[in-house]
Amino acid sequence: MTNEDKSMIGTDYLTQSDAVKQRFDRLKNREVILEVKGLNKIYKTAKGETTALKNINFKTHRREFVCVIGPSGCGKSTLVRILAGLESYNGGEALLDGKPITGPGRDRGMVFQGYTLFPWRTVKENVMFGLQMNNITTNEAAREADQWLDLVGLEKFANAYPHELSGGMKQRVAIARALVNQPRILLMDEPFGALDAQTRCKMQTHLLEIWRNIDITIVFITHDLDEAIFLADRILVLKAHPGEVMELIEVPVPRPRSVDQLFSPEFLATKARLEALIHPKQETDTNEIPIQQRMLRFVDVTDNVE
Ligand SMILES: Nc1ncnc2c1ncn2[C@@H]1O[C@H](COP(=O)(O)OP(=O)(O)OP(=O)(O)O)[C@@H](O)[C@H]1O
Ligand SMILES: [Mg+2]
Numbered sequence: 001m002t003n004e005d006k007s008m009i010g011t012d013y014l015t016q017s018d019a020v021k022q023r024f025d026r027l028k029n030r031e032v033i034l035e036v037k038g039l040n041k042i043y044k045t046a047k048g049e050t051t052a053l054k055n056i057n058f059k060t061h062r063r064e065f066v067c068v069i070g071p072s073g074c075g076k077s078t079l080v081r082i083l084a085g086l087e088s089y090n091g092g093e094a095l096l097d098g099k100p101i102t103g104p105g106r107d108r109g110m111v112f113q114g115y116t117l118f119p120w121r122t123v124k125e126n127v128m129f130g131l132q133m134n135n136i137t138t139n140e141a142a143r144e145a146d147q148w149l150d151l152v153g154l155e156k157f158a159n160a161y162p163h164e165l166s167g168g169m170k171q172r173v174a175i176a177r178a179l180v181n182q183p184r185i186l187l188m189d190e191p192f193g194a195l196d197a198q199t200r201c202k203m204q205t206h207l208l209e210i211w212r213n214i215d216i217t218i219v220f221i222t223h224d225l226d227e228a229i230f231l232a233d234r235i236l237v238l239k240a241h242p243g244e245v246m247e248l249i250e251v252p253v254p255r256p257r258s259v260d261q262l263f264s265p266e267f268l269a270t271k272a273r274l275e276a277l278i279h280p281k282q283e284t285d286t287n288e289i290p291i292q293q294r295m296l297r298f299v300d301v302t303d304n305v306e
Contacts, residue, residue: 011265013273016252024250027061027233033184033217034060039092041078051242052078058236058248065211065218067232071278075243076221080189083219084110097184106134109178113190115170117162124149124158127176134181148176151210168199175210188220201259204230208257225274229267230257237277246277
């Protein structure tokens with residue numbers, strides 16, 4: 001953030017009110033749920049090697065909400081897949097409750113961008129699926145599924161099929177399905193990326209409501225700066241090629257969050273910092289060809305209205 005930005009916004013992203021500071025102190029006193037230490041990931045393909053993640057370090061405390069942000073290709077999905085136990089890594093450690101992550105497990109729930117519901121199962125049967133896989137009786141699974149559908153506000157749609165739901169509703173079922181096994185951590189990879197802006201905003205508020213009501217730690221991947229600030233306690237900012245941590249930002253916006261805060265000085269100061277990290281201003285390259293000269297024209301109309 002430049003001094004100019006700071007004087008316009010009126011605060012700095014590093015400045016925290018006493019209440020926010022005290023909240024972070026309490027949060028950091030909680031047990032560590034997830035710890036990533038010196039994590040590296042190299043993909044080897046016929047075309048060569050890609051260092052997707054290099055020396056990633058961070059800790060997440062119980063019931064913390066961490067967002068991971070960074071440009072396309074910086075390794076966000078790779079990180080979340082490693083945490084889910086779906087991807088191997090090349091050195092370093094990923095510990096959940098102090099134990100190395102070696103494969104998928106019930107202690108982690110996952111929600112991805114694509115709608116991953118079983119189309120042939122009803123909403124309730126989709127939520128029951130994880131429980132039945134764990135040998136819980138159908139009656140018990142049905143009772144628990146009802147409770148989770150209630151929590152995500154879909155109790156009236158229990159018998160609907162996924163194709164009868166909107167995108168936001170499908171993602172609410174996916175959240176219920178991920179939470180039904182009561183995981184320690186919820187891993188979310190751009191879960192609202194395919195939703196329209198208004199639904200996305202509602203889902204963010206809804207997710208914060210769910211998070212406030214249950215004992216869950218969340219790692220949420222996004223490339224949307226506003227979404228990260230609105231949701232997170234802390235934001236892990238990655239850079240690409242190789243994927244490395246640029247900064248772990250403590251969001252100075254107080255909780256509970258509301259859309260009224262989107263233009264608060266703390267929110268804008270955090271956004272200015274993220275912009276500076278993720279979209280740094282380029283020096284003008286005087287050798288660069290002006291874009292008008294590089295563009296091919298495919299129109300015959302030459303009256304210059306456009
Ligand atoms: N299965 C794979 N094999 C080889 N390279 C891969 C594989 N998956 C990812 N990569 C490479 O690793 C890097 C990180 O990819 P990743 O999908 O984790 O990025 P991302 O931050 O999630 O990007 P996006 O924002 O576009 O989703 C990229 O350079 C990508 O090309
Ligand atoms: Mg990705």
